[in-house]
Amino acid sequence: MLGFLLLAACGTTTAAPSATINVVAGENFWGSIASQLGGPKVSVQSVVTDPNADPHEYESSTNDARAFAEAKLVILNGAGYDVWGKKLLDANPANNRRVLDIAEMLGKKEGDNPHFWYDPGYVSRVADRITAEYKAIDSADGSFFDQQRSELTAKFQPYVNEIGTIKQNYGGTAVGATESIFQYMATALALNLTTPVEFMNAVAEGNDPPANAVATFQEQISRNQIKVLVYNVQTTTAVTTNIKSLAASHHIPTVGVSETLQPENLTFQDWQAKQLRALEAALKASS
Numbered sequence: 001m002l003g004f005l006l007l008a009a010c011g012t013t014t015a016a017p018s019a020t021i022n023v024v025a026g027e028n029f030w031g032s033i034a035s036q037l038g039g040p041k042v043s044v045q046s047v048v049t050d051p052n053a054d055p056h057e058y059e060s061s062t063n064d065a066r067a068f069a070e071a072k073l074v075i076l077n078g079a080g081y082d083v084w085g086k087k088l089l090d091a092n093p094a095n096n097r098r099v100l101d102i103a104e105m106l107g108k109k110e111g112d113n114p115h116f117w118y119d120p121g122y123v124s125r126v127a128d129r130i131t132a133e134y135k136a137i138d139s140a141d142g143s144f145f146d147q148q149r150s151e152l153t154a155k156f157q158p159y160v161n162e163i164g165t166i167k168q169n170y171g172g173t174a175v176g177a178t179e180s181i182f183q184y185m186a187t188a189l190a191l192n193l194t195t196p197v198e199f200m201n202a203v204a205e206g207n208d209p210p211a212n213a214v215a216t217f218q219e220q221i222s223r224n225q226i227k228v229l230v231y232n233v234q235t236t237t238a239v240t241t242n243i244k245s246l247a248a249s250h251h252i253p254t255v256g257v258s259e260t261l262q263p264e265n266l267t268f269q270d271w272q273a274k275q276l277r278a279l280e281a282a283l284k285a286s287s
Contacts, residue, residue, distance in 0.1 A: 020041065020042060020043050021038060021041060021042045021043070021072045021073060021137055021138060022042075022045075022067075022070055022071045022072050023035075023038065023042050023043065023044045023045070023075065024044075024045050024064075024067045024068055024071040024073075024074045025044060025045070025046045025047070025074075026046075026047050026048060026074075026076045026077055026082040026085045027047070027048045027055060027077055027082065027259075028046035028260050028261050029117045029260060029268050029271070030046075030102070030117065030126070031044050031046030031075075032046075032266075032267050032268040033123070033126065033130065033152070033268050034073075034075055034130050036151075036267065036268075037131055037145065037152055038130075038148065039144070039148050041134070041138065041144065041145070042134070045071075047060070047085070048082070049261070050260070051258060051261065051262040051264060052234070054234050054235055054259070055081070055259050055260060056081065056204075056206065057206075058082070058084060060084040060085075060088055064084075064088060065088055065092060068092050069092040069094065071097055072137055073097070073098045073100065073130075073133050073134075074089065074098070074099045075102070076099070076101050076102065077102050077103065077114060077117075078102050078108070078114070079103035079108050079109060079110050079111075079112050079116075080110035080114060081103075081114035098136065098137065100126075100129060100130065102116055102126055105125070105126070105129055106122060106125070113180050113183055113184065113204075115180065115181045115183070115184060115259070116184070117268070118181060118182065118183075118184040118257075119184035119185070119188060120159075120160065120188050121188070127152060156269050158269070158273050159273040159276070162276040162280065163189060165280065166189045166191075166276060166280050166283065167188070167189050167190045169280075169283075170189070170191065170280075170283045171189070172190060173192060173227050173228075173287075174191075174194050174225060174227060175191050175193055175194070175227060175228045175230060175283075176193070176194060176195045176217065176220060176228070176230070176247075177195050177200055177229070177230040177231070178195075178199075178200070178203055178229070178231040178240040178244075179200050179204045179231070179232040179235055179240075180197075180200040180201055180203075181204065181235075181257060181259060182232075183200065194220055194226060195226075196212075196213040196216050198210050198213040199213040199216075199217050203232075203235060203237065204232075206235075208239065214239060217243060218243070218246060221246045221247050221250055221252060222246065222250065224250055224252065227252070227253075227287065228253050228254070228279065228282045228283055229244065229252055229253070229255070230254075230255050230256075230279070231254060231256055231257070232256075232257060232258070232259065233257065233258050233262070234258055235259075252286065253282035253285050253286050255278050255279045255282045258271075
């Protein structure tokens with residue numbers, strides 16, 4: 001009888017659970033999306049998370065190097081935004097690691113505006129690609145990852161709806177921005193971003209804007225030619241501080257946006273929707 005029980009026990013098999021996919025995201029906005037798309041099947045570590053720091057100036061650590069070495073998937077923004085990530089990849093070669101360079105996927109290069117997460121169309125394409133990467137790594141759970149992608153679409157709806165509301169009610173409104181971070185979203189919202197591109201790009205790159213661009217921007221504000229000023233809360237310089245003060249003196253509402261999740265515990269879509277609601281309120285107040 002004991003032998004029969006032993007044989008029966010030996011003949012019982014259970015499917016081994018699939019191994020968790022280790023994912024490293026260069027920035028926590030992509031990490032949030034990657035985590036939601038993977039659910040319990042993935043473990044996501046985001047590198048740049050500090051809401052008070054400028055991600056452009058991040059310096060990698062030994063912990064980052066270890067995470068890159070152990071990752072099955074690395075997600076980088078690209079276009080010069082996280083060059084430290086490319087250095088870590090080169091220093092830790094691995095045959096079984098997949099790399100998603102978002103700029104490369106979008107056909108962008110260094111010198112192009114790297115703030116792709118402020119373009120809702122790009123965000124959707126990135127989510128599709130991350131799902132495809134998960135399915136390539138773990139094909140047995142393909143239907144699970146497809147379901148997670150569908151659920152994320154539903155979770156994104158308030159964010160998408162807010163974009164539609166602003167576009168419908170305030171499309172064509174002239175606005176200003178201290179930095180190029182807002183360019184993609186301004187286009188999605190059909191807002192008229194009148195700030196000289198030279199000004200926005202210089203600030204984004206950590207340089208002093210050309211004097212003529214500063215003068216043009218100041219004149220736009222002084223003549224109340226913009227309804228709202230959008231500024232990057234993580235890139236503060238003497239020039240941007242003066243621009244904000246000038247806007248306040250002319251009773252032009254200001255709205256802060258950030259490069260990383262603020263606060264850190266928000267999901268990507270809740271963070272974006274929160275900023276968009278603040279923008280809508282400012283546009284309403286100035287109309």
